[in-house]
Amino acid sequence: MTKLGVFDLEVRYGKVPALGGVTLHLQEGERLFVSGPNGAGKSSLLKAIAGAVSSSHGRVELDGDIITGKSAEAIARYGLSMVPEGRDIFSTLTVEENLRVGTGIRADKQAIEGDIAEIYDAFPILGERRHANAGALSGGQQQMLAIGRGLMTNPKLMMVDEPSLGLAPNIVDQVYDTLVALQKERGLTLLIVEQSSARAARVGGRMVLLRGGQVVGDGDASEFAERDLLKEAYFGQADQSKSTEQVQ
């Protein structure tokens, strides 16, 4: 079943075009990586889907319902959450206070306590540090908290913008292990911005490559990773931004 449908979506910032007609579909329970060079439009795509920026053309459907033009709060109620790049946590609030921010939109108040317990189960370090200020956490712990916050709206589709940014490889492993486990447990559909095709291939999933606000590749992450390895062998460095071919 199609969970997310993006049809000819365009985003502009004033005169600057950031997304130029992106179309993609995501099946329920699927894991999709979005990759591409800086400025390709990855964050704009996520923000436009989540209602954090407006689109100038096209539409977004969630479970077949058109959500384009709705507020970010209304879209969250449809079961979509976004963990933004830079994590967006409140550094002067404690870990637990961060998790409780935003739960006001939920009607199922009793379930909130259960969800907090589940998040501490998934990320035990957050439970241990529940009374610590979020600003005192390491980068990896802050990323875990950001994902935990994203889970508090009980999403069916979660979008995570560059979870590996600035983290050591072993911490990135931990973050992805937990995301994959959460996906299995909750039947989540995941859309993740990830620059490294090798990392995406290790985690496993489909990958869409954006460049200049357009989709220029769509295939299994392992196909992109093999291609980048070959490039590395020939040119000394992997650079997805130079890939223009479609991976079928």
Ligand SMILES: Nc1ncnc2c1ncn2[C@@H]1O[C@H](COP(=O)(O)OP(=O)(O)OP(=O)(O)O)[C@@H](O)[C@H]1O
């Ligand atoms: N708030 C903004 N105002 C004006 N232009 C913007 C704004 N946000 C992004 N852009 C421009 O839109 C284009 C796409 O940016 P976007 O952040 O979506 O790309 P990205 O692929 O996520 O890049 P990065 O990997 O650097 O985060 C770029 O040209 C960028 O400079």
